[in-house]
Amino acid sequence: MTGKPKVLVIGASGQIGRRVCRGLIQRDVPIRGLSHSPTGAMKIAASGVDDIVWGDLGDPRTLKAAFHGVDHVMQVSRAIREPRQEIHAIEAAQRAGVRRVVKLSSEILYYHWDGLSDQEKATPPDMVAALHGPAEDRILDTGIDSVMLRPTWFMSIDANPLIAAGFTKNQFVWPAGLAGLALVHPDDVAESAVECLVSEHLPPSPLHLTGPKELSSEEIAAGFSTVKDATVVAASPPLHDYEEWLETVAGMPRQAGRIFDPYVTRRHAPVTDDIEQLLHRPARNFTDYLAHDAT
């Protein structure tokens, strides 16, 4: 291909999508942002995107125009449990002749998807695998060049729906107890995505994106204490009690706790150098995040 690819950013108004848009604009890459709401469109425009197209991932009939003339796609989705919205986007990309898809997926697939039989995949072990597993498989089935970004938990963990209820009580409730977390900076996730979207040669896939260091629950709680004007305490209930807490306090389905199984059984959070290999610099650390990005 001569010149720069035209990139469609799905999820352009979200946490990672906005950063991806800004990164692509800095590299003079022509982009289009997909929006399904006026508020989302305003956020996309605020990132400097001129070409904003309306489309709802829930309704495949609305997606054709969005993919017209697009070379590469950044795929971000908020849906959990089922992959239908992502599959609508993948099918639209295939019909439009898209040449590369970079998908924001999840580290959970290393534990709850890879190596499963088709029969096991029919009843995925957790709600996040139920979204990303079938979506990754569908992308691979199309034969379109692709990179699956599989980050661990973002450093913005205080805003994660599974964790946020605890923070309202100044608690970091992390049921695993045993394993730490190699939290990854959302800027690094976005910068990795940008590199995968623009690089001439297709990067390896999947990429396991982590921060540079395993952090204990206590370190994470202490870190947030420095920015939240309150002492945040680490709480590590047994998984069963945590599931009870999820349902009664966080208002989430009890089954959401299944995502924690691998973190209970592993003794260490793997730290990878995939970000350093891709971006030729070390991954950003938690201290930087707290100083510049945490709210």
Ligand SMILES: NC(=O)c1ccc[n+]([C@@H]2O[C@H](COP(=O)([O-])OP(=O)(O)OC[C@H]3O[C@@H](n4cnc5c(N)ncnc54)[C@H](OP(=O)(O)O)[C@@H]3O)[C@@H](O)[C@H]2O)c1
């Ligand atoms: N948080 C973590 O620690 C973590 C770790 C690993 C992987 N992940 C993965 O990261 C992804 C979430 O990324 P994020 O934090 O950037 O998400 P986010 O901030 O929630 O953004 C989601 C985006 O999807 C758009 N969207 C939602 N429904 C749509 C629809 N029907 N049609 C078109 N667009 C729609 C939203 O638009 P509006 O703003 O207009 O609604 C928004 O732009 C998830 O797939 C999650 O599994 C997260």
